[in-house]
């Protein structure tokens with residue numbers, strides 16, 4: 001479903017009619033776009049940047065993507081299952097959290113639910129005594145990944161599914177089990193697939209989640225669940241739109257709800273299938289996906305699928321390792337450092353003018369949690385970084401400090417590439433939103449200075465990061 005359909009009115013509309021828009025929004029809802037703030041747990045989640053989503057179950061043993069709920073529990077028998085091996089593979093790929101599909105659409109539960117026998121307890125795995133959600137959770141805790149769960153609303157096995165109210169009891173009971181047995185959950189996925197025509201009591205599920213897991217971020221498509229904390233990007237191909245606002249507006253109802261882009265490591269396959277190595281995405285494709293998700297201020301969630309041994313296939317683990325190494329090779333070496341002079345001021349201030357930025361390290365440190373805040377009334381602003389020596393780079397990374405909301409709506413980036421004339425600027429990138437992160441890649445240049453021109457902001461400008469990197473240095 002196209003993302004745009006959820007942005008009503010679109011941010012473009014709002015900006016075009018700038019003088020009237022805030023009044024309009026206020027009249028409708030008492031909310032103001034620029035002031036709509038995140039919850040701390042949403043910001044903490046956004047900082048995780050990359051996660052994985054694990055699909056594993058009877059489908060794995062049956063060469064299927066969507067089980068119909070008739071598979072006998074006896075098919076579930078992974079002889080070498082090792083959740084730590086999955087977690088280490090995910091971690092090597094740069095993931096900081098793992099979402100476990102506890103129950104997919106086939107209804108088979110990977111934990112011993114008290115509310116059904118259609119689960120690991122009826123399978124030969126670990127003699128019917130296993131709890132795979134627990135094993136995944138423990139492995140995550142051991143290796144420093146946050147843990148979340150996916151519990152499919154659509155259930156093709158459970159007889160109660162035919163009766164909305166009865167199924168609400170069933171689903172809510174299962175949600176309570178998952179929310180109370182596995183420690184703190186960073187995210188809870190409510191997937192909308194297959195649910196057309198079914199009425200769920202989302203208020204009830206949300207009450208359960210908020211009661212037992214007040215810090216968990218609820219993921220859902222905006223059309224499926226209005227008040228989630230995280231929204232689906234609208235495709236499974238690994239890209240977010242270039243203009244990416246964290247606040248969405250649905251008919252006057254504003255909410256901070258960042259985008260999560262889920263895409264499988266093997267093209268179009270969430271579950272493992274035999275002889276399917278050719279669908280494994282290349283390193284180049286993953287790098288592109290990273291730029292089009294994380295590099296556009298969205299969360300990237302890679303779908304990983306353990307095989308019928310219960311292990312992450314070696315080819316997939318290797319690809320993840322390559323991807324993680326690429327990210328740390330490219331982004332582990334920020335080029336702007338202590339010898340960079342940072343100045344800020346009204347647009348067009350001459351070289352040497354403007355104000356020296358007091359805490360420039362905050363803005364140069366791409367992982368900083370601190371901010372540079374311009375005077376609150378300024379809606380356009382230049383920030384100039386003068387390098388101690390000419391630098392070669394092919395990408396610029398920008399971050400906005402989002403604690404008070406997202407405001408930057410238009411900017412460009414210039415570089416001074418002519419050492420003989422250091423104040424002659426050449427535009428190298430431009431964009432609309434920055435949000436949690438924005439990465440622009442261009443043919444490598446050598447430059448002596450960089451200028452970020454914020455041309456339009458719908459509220460006070462708050463920068464968190466400005467950095468350059470050389471992607472060809474690895």
Ligand code: FUL
Pocket residue numbers: 053065191192193262270
């Ligand atoms: C979709 C599901 O139908 C797929 O099987 C998978 O779980 C994906 C993450 O979400 O809606």
